[in-house]
Amino acid sequence: MTYLINNPAEFAADALRGFAAAHPQYVTAVHGGVVRSTETPPGQPALVIGGGSGHYPAFAGWVGPGIGHGAPCGNIFSSPSGSQVYSVARNAENGGGVILGFGNYAGDVLHFGAAAEKLRAEGVDVRIVMVSDDIASNTPDKHRDRRGIAGDLPVFKIAGAAIEAGADIDEAERVAWKANDATRSFGLAFDGCTLPGADEPLFHVEEGQMAIGLGIHGEPGVQDVPMGRADEVADLLFDGIMKEAPAERSGRVAVLLNGLGTVKYEELFVVYARVADRLREAGLTPVRPEVGEFVTSLDMAGLSLTVVFLDEELERHWLAPADTPAFRRGEVPGERAPRTDVYEPGEEAVPPASDASRELAGRLVEVLDLFERTCTDNEQELGRLDAVAGDGDHGQGMCAGSRGGTAAAHRALERGAGARTVLVHAGTAWSESAGGTSGALWGAALTAAGGAFDDESGSDDARTVAALVAGVDAVRRLGGAQVGDKTMVDAAVPFVETLRAEYDRTGDLAAATSAAARAAREAADKTADLTARLGRSRVLGAKSVGTPDPGALSFSLLMEALGGHLGSR
Amino acid sequence: MTYLINNPAEFAADALRGFAAAHPQYVTAVHGGVVRSTETPPGQPALVIGGGSGHYPAFAGWVGPGIGHGAPCGNIFSSPSGSQVYSVARNAENGGGVILGFGNYAGDVLHFGAAAEKLRAEGVDVRIVMVSDDIASNTPDKHRDRRGIAGDLPVFKIAGAAIEAGADIDEAERVAWKANDATRSFGLAFDGCTLPGADEPLFHVEEGQMAIGLGIHGEPGVQDVPMGRADEVADLLFDGIMKEAPAERSGRVAVLLNGLGTVKYEELFVVYARVADRLREAGLTPVRPEVGEFVTSLDMAGLSLTVVFLDEELERHWLAPADTPAFRRGEVPGERAPRTDVYEPGEEAVPPASDASRELAGRLVEVLDLFERTCTDNEQELGRLDAVAGDGDHGQGMCAGSRGGTAAAHRALERGAGARTVLVHAGTAWSESAGGTSGALWGAALTAAGGAFDDESGSDDARTVAALVAGVDAVRRLGGAQVGDKTMVDAAVPFVETLRAEYDRTGDLAAATSAAARAAREAADKTADLTARLGRSRVLGAKSVGTPDPGALSFSLLMEALGGHLGSR
CATH class of the missing domain: 3.30.1180.20 (Dihydroxyacetone kinase; domain 2)
Known part of the structure; x- marks a missing residue:
């Protein structure tokens, strides 16, 4: 039972604020998490360790001399988003490159990986070390495919000590993997x-x-x-x-x-x-x-x-x-000056848009409002289904994502954004607000759907179909799952196939979308049934592929809502 | 819920063993608890902090340079016995005197006080500091009469640092009280x-x-x-x-x-x-x-x-x-050699006894066996009654006490002890095994009853009456409670009054004891009824006086058993 809450949706953020307030000698809050509040030597590799909240002292409790340089903090049991990881790593990096350390979970692999791509594109040397100590989660010959649990502490402690002792990024990465393998x-x-x-x-x-x-x-x-x-x-x-x-x-x-x-x-x-x-x-x-x-x-x-x-x-x-908030041993030598510079991500730009595209953008925001309501109405059921085989956070993640995405879309609309920009802003915010695998996938889907529009043209049914197809394509590309892997792809593929066929046949967007949503729901029910039957009887690996996923159900619910909305116009 | 147990009766002892095994660089297990595993400077006051188990990190988790020198560890939620406190203090003391620090609870006051008396009799300078930080437990003008809760940590931390900085016992005591008052x-x-x-x-x-x-x-x-x-x-x-x-x-x-x-x-x-x-x-x-x-x-x-x-x-x-197992801040300067000498309490002596007294001793051991069975049969009920207004450990304490006392009596009997020695050994062991207030009182009662016998004479009804009276007198003297305070005295006083009157009138020990036990039960039922009615509606102070106590019930149960036993002979 969790007793002490102000607002469940703000719980992780409130906890992070209190954590930082309690430990100013160790940490400074930045966008997405915390970094050390003291300067590190120029050229020292930065060990950035993180994951979902709810595991304290992991991970923020280990930020300080001798262990971590920063910790992106996701929502409860959800990976931090790529932009959270990026922001913390940017703040922690001091010319020696970045080691991103996290437990081996699909969502973390996705989001830390996205951040690594962005940092590398900016010329930062990034290494990734996934802790995989849980022997129950895979066979000994696949040690590095296992999940990360309490081994996070010794692996990061040992890597942090190597860095404190002067290791460069090659050496620190070597020691971290060696610790994980031991x-x-x-x-x-x-x-x-x-x-x-x-x-x-x-x-x-x-x-x-x-x-x-x-x-x-x-x-x-x-x-x-x-x-x-x-x-x-x-x-x-x-x-x-x-x-x-x-x-x-x-x-x-x-x-x-x-x-x-x-x-x-x-x-x-x-x-x-x-x-x-x-x-x-x-x-x-x-x-x-x-x-x-x-x-x-x-x-x-x-x-x-x-x-x-x-x-x-x-x-x-x-x-x-x-010397960290939650793990202390003796005194780490050296004077430490308070850090002074903090990187904060700026507000995303809103390019100029035509009246027609702004009018379309307003209708897309209505759809996002509807998505948010649908997520809220189904939060408990999605959480229950997820708990059968996953970590039970799917309902919470969908709510947080749709809420964040919709709010960003409203803000963009108020600033005069067109259809593309509204969806791109919504996608970025959804991913960041939700964390987790499904957050990243929905974020990518919205962003890709936005790419099918522009900020000039008005409403156009063929373009709407193309946007839906582009969104599903992004999910398939990024998540790497196939139909039958029991992920949202199980529902998304029948959806686009039916959508395209019906729209080509009839030219009626509302009817085609409703038919496609029915096909998606049918597939999702099969997946849910399989999940219920498989239940807790299998050992599951750390990868999302093969993990029964209520994402198929949530996908079909949102598409049903969309179909109904289009039909009622 | 407590999940990880071998034997509930050994839980605290098992935990202490594991604690010491995990922290050899900090602590050494001694009789009754732990002391630092490293030498302290000769003449440095020893800060001995303790209380019941179940509060970790309090108190053993704070033994090490900069805080405590030793921690006597009682059973779960029960004060350590006087002999446990004594043993730990003897081991921690290094020529600078001892500060006994504990939260202000009746059982701790009793047992730490008893140990202080024994240490002082041996020439050790002992100071007592009771932490009393809980503002809910008494009015501001009675701050030092309040209970001790989490304030234990800063008060002991501050006192320990003063000692580490060179304070003598006067100075350390002053700082400790000052910290408590703040x-x-x-x-x-x-x-x-x-x-x-x-x-x-x-x-x-x-x-x-x-x-x-x-x-x-x-x-x-x-x-x-x-x-x-x-x-x-x-x-x-x-x-x-x-x-x-x-x-x-x-x-x-x-x-x-x-x-x-x-x-x-x-x-x-x-x-x-x-x-x-x-x-x-x-x-x-x-x-x-x-x-x-x-x-x-x-x-x-x-x-x-x-x-x-x-x-x-x-x-x-x-x-x-x-630098302690559970609270660490920086490095405490100075080299520390491992400690070498450990004081262990020896086996108590068994003076020679006559055949007649050994025969009587055998019958007294039968009574103790009966007490143990009675405690076991009533453990749950006593715990439930205690939980209404106390800490719920009364049933557990009576079982542990009677078990330890009876076992010690058997051992003494096998070594040829007479009546007095059997009861004195049982009393010491009862107090030590039970911890808590009632353990100390039952221990004192058995010891005092033993004093009414000797190791020469055989069975004698008048002497048995005198022993029962002496036992109750010891309880009144040591506990300081009056009839009406809702403690075991409520039942014990009617018991001895009826016992004396009936025995004087009839000369029938069995009948007099049974009548006295009935009077005790009647009084105990009144106390229990009061406890049930008062329930949790009152603020209760830290003192046992005024705390509804199932001790009256347990006393009457054991005396009923004794009456039945005497009548069945």
């Missing part, structure tokens, strides 16, 4: 977490059961088994990790026992007592073990064990000083 | 916490309500009010504290926003955003604020705000380095 985590959960403003947890673990390998956003685990005693839980986690212990090892390990939210410290220590015995029996020496809350999932009841198999280099960096 | 906390809760092994929370806050001023063991609050938005909660806490802001103040404050267990970090930051605004409006500058979990209550949903009104001296010590 890190294994295994976790389980006893009960779900509740998104701010929601009445019900995202998911439940059946009473008396525990879900092994459950992800930090409630992604399905390996299996549910009867609840064990603390010692049995310790053995299960330890044995799981030791199956992957490297054959050649120093015998020294960093150990993290991480509480996900409502498992309390005393319980973690009861488990650690057994872990310590098992380490000793296995001939392993724990080096500065840490027991507490490091990568949380709001109020999820669960824990994870992380082991980093150390060599001399990794141990040196693991033991090095760090 | 510290105000105010908290509220949304839901209760569940003791390890229990199925139900100790208490519930009604849904949609919040309980203002609720104590960290679920002690009743000031009032229940409808749940507020995060900003309203921040205002409520801030306004409550500011009512007591000193007229003369520097304008600089240490601020702690503390989560009690399941209120998560992001929620705390949402609240802190508002607190920061209010501080600014009030012209107050927060100095290194801390937002997180510092003094928890297992999985209780709640939070508290603590403000320390700083002067130059308090600010200097608040900002000083500290």
Whole structure:
């Protein structure tokens, strides 16, 4: 249960504001997140670490000398948008390039990747390190395809220490990947977490059961088994990790026992007592073990064990000083002046537009208003469907995205924008407001649809069809999913096929759109049914492809609304 | 809910073992708790801080350079016993005297006080500092009679820094009291916490309500009010504290926003955003604020705000380095050698005894077996009654005490002990095993009853009556409660009065004991009824006097069992 909220939609932003207010000696709030409030040496690589909110201390809690240089902060359980990542990286970068570090999730890969493209286009040397420590999420031979969980801390701590010790970007990237390859985590959960403003947890673990390998956003685990005693839980986690212990090892390990939210410290220590015995029996020496809350999932009841198999280099960096809001060890040497320059993204330009295009833009804004209402009306249902196989944030993301996109479109319209500009502004804002995979895809869709219009011409049915087709094409191109992958593409492809065929046949846009929306809904219902049947029985990888996705349903809902709107004109 | 348990009765001990195993660079486990694992300078006062378990990081999490020298750790929500406090203090003491620091609760006052007496008798200079920051628990003119909650951290942090800076015991005691007098906390809760092994929370806050001023063991609050938005909660806490802001103040404050267990970090930051605004409006500058979990209550949903009104001296010590398992700031200067000497309490002596006294001792052990069974059978009911107005640990404490006392009595009997020695050993062990107020009182009662016997004489009814009277006298002397204070004395006094009168009249021990037990039960039922009716509607102080106490019921249950046992012989 989340108790302390002002407005659920502003929860993550409010938390970020409070976080920055509490730690002025460490961080400064910038657009999209925080960066260190003190200057870094010119030429030092910047380690920019981030992901969705709801995991504190991850990630903003680790910004400071010895670990991170900045943290873009997405909405709860949603990737920060590309422009958030870009803004934070721009602020953190100081001539030594940028390492973007994040847990390996589809949305983060998409948004951090987009930011990397933009930074590279501007001449910044960008490296990407995806943490993938969760052994429950893929097989050992695919370690780098696994999800990132509590291993985020040691990997970023070690990379940050290497940078503090003088590593350049090549060296820092090498050490970060080496740390990731040496890190294994295994976790389980006893009960779900509740998104701010929601009445019900995202998911439940059946009473008396525990879900092994459950992800930090409630992604399905390996299996549910009867609840064990603390010692049995310790053995299960330890044995799981030791199956992957490297054959050649120093015998020294960093150990993290991480509480996900409502498992309390005393319980973690009861488990650690057994872990310590098992380490000793296995001939392993724990080096500065840490027991507490490091990568949380709001109020999820669960824990994870992380082991980093150390060599001399990794141990040196693991033991090095760090001074951040939530992770402190000793004193990081050196004086630090307060930083002075802050990059802020400016307002997007509004090119001149004809009266006809402005009139069309007004009608497009009406459609966006309708999209926003449709998202709001269906928020709970989309969240529920997503929680079956994903992280339950789809309803929230669609609401935040449509709200942000619609608001930006209204602002552009007031500034005299035409049809193209209104949609492009809406697309950028949707992506930024929603975060997450679907936010990026809807943002790209709107932007691409805008590209089919211009700021001169007036209303034109053929152009509207072309815009819808262009939007769906962008989703297919960017997301890389195929029909049958159980993503929004499952509904989007039948939609455009029907739309084109019917419009060519009849020339009636409203009827063609309604028919296309019906085809989309039919496909979406199949996908939803499959999701419900597959349920939590499969291990799912970190990639969106193959993850049952309520995006098909939300796509068809918005297209149904559009069809109805066109028909009522 | 507590998920990770091996054996509920061993939960706190298991947690302590895991805690020590995880932090060998900071702490060494000794009898009763932990002390620093590194040597302290000879002549440096030792700050020994403690209380019940279930509040981590308080108190063991703060043992290390810059804060505490040792922490006795009681059972969950129960004071450590006098012998635990004594053992930890003996281990921490290094020629500079001992400051015993703890939150102001009846059980802690009793047990730390008992340890202080023993240490002083051995020539150690002992000072006692009780933290009393909870403004909900008493009026401003009685600040030092209030309960201690999250203010424990700044008070001990500041006292520890003064010691690290070279303060002697007079100076350290002065600074500690000054910090306590400058510290105000105010908290509220949304839901209760569940003791390890229990199925139900100790208490519930009604849904949609919040309980203002609720104590960290679920002690009743000031009032229940409808749940507020995060900003309203921040205002409520801030306004409550500011009512007591000193007229003369520097304008600089240490601020702690503390989560009690399941209120998560992001929620705390949402609240802190508002607190920061209010501080600014009030012209107050927060100095290194801390937002997180510092003094928890297992999985209780709640939070508290603590403000320390700083002067130059308090600010200097608040900002000083500290290096402990759960609270770290910078580097505490100086090399530290591992400590080598550890004091361990030896086995208690068993003086020679006659065959007759050993035979009597065997019968006394049968009675203790019966007490243990009676406690076990009534554990849930006693816990439930206690939870109405106390911290819900009475059933658990009686079980742990009777189990420990009976086991010690069996061991003494096997070693050839007579009647007196068996009871004295049982009393010491009961107090130590149970912790809490009732543990100390039952321990004292058994010890005093033992004093009415010797290790020579055999069974004698008059002596048994004298032993029962001596036991009750010890409870009255040590606890200081009067009939009508709603403690075990309510039942114990009618018991001894009836026992003496009936035994004098009839000379029948069994009948007199049964009649006395009936009188005790009648009185206990009145007390229980009062407790149920008073419920959570009153603000209760930190003292046991005036706190409705299921001790009357447990006393009458054990005496009923004794009466039945004597009658069945």
